[in-house]
Ligand SMILES: Nc1ncnc2c1ncn2[C@@H]1O[C@H](COP(=O)(O)OP(=O)(O)OP(=O)(O)O)[C@@H](O)[C@H]1O
């Protein structure tokens with residue numbers, strides 16, 4: 654295991670306390686496995702090795718403290734989602750390690766933790782359980798979750814018939830009601846319509862005020878620089894900037 658808890662702590666912590674520590678994290682992906690015989694013969698003749706791995710995260714070091722809202726920006730394919738997935742434990746780094754304090758939840762991929770053939774209602778229970786809630790806890794919050802999502806009318810419809818926005822609404826509603834210590838959000842807010850985006854942002858601000866720790870990925874740079882206390886810029890899997898949000902956006906736009 655490369656993801657280690659740093660100890661329990663559900664209470665909003667004093668700042669200074671490290672919530673996420675990413676140490677020298679490197680992640681490769683294989684590009685393809687189906688080289689043709691012709692390609693293999695040519696590469697052997699030319700004594701060239703076929704490039705078959707891709708470096709998605711290159712020696713990333715990052716420490717995030719209690720109560721921080723850290724933005725993660727970078728062009729498509731720069732490694733943002735890969736980094737969030739290593740924090741959430743969906744992916745394991747090839748090298749390095751990720752240390753966490755407390756419970757992590759969030760929205761990393763719309764649809765993750767949802768089953769298409771189950772209704773919205775059943776998926777709230779499934780997803781809540783995946784995020785670490787007991788049946789009683791979900792029972793207690795079910796009405797609030799549905800009210801937040803504003804899709805009461807469709808709660809007993811199979812989610813495979815949901816629009817992307819409806820899906821997002823339910824997923825976000827479940828995630829924010831799990832009261833995680835660390836909340837991760839990847840882009841997906843942009844799927845929601847404007848009123849729902851505003852509602853999500855308001856909820857994110859509430860979590861901020863409650864001292865939760867957040868990592869938010871978005872291409873909406875202005876929104877992000879307003880929301881975050883700090884922004885990290887990734888370029889081809891490398892952290893090229895970490896600090897002032899306005900400066901971070903400038904670094905990305907200038908590159
Ligand atoms: N499971 C996977 N298998 C193979 N390659 C992958 C996998 N996941 C990601 N990659 C590759 O890793 C690189 C980084 O992907 P990642 O999804 O982290 O980018 P991103 O910064 O989130 O981009 P975007 O802004 O488009 O969401 C990409 O080149 C992608 O093709």
Ligand SMILES: [Mg+2]
Nearest residue numbers: 733734735840
């Ligand atoms: Mg991504």
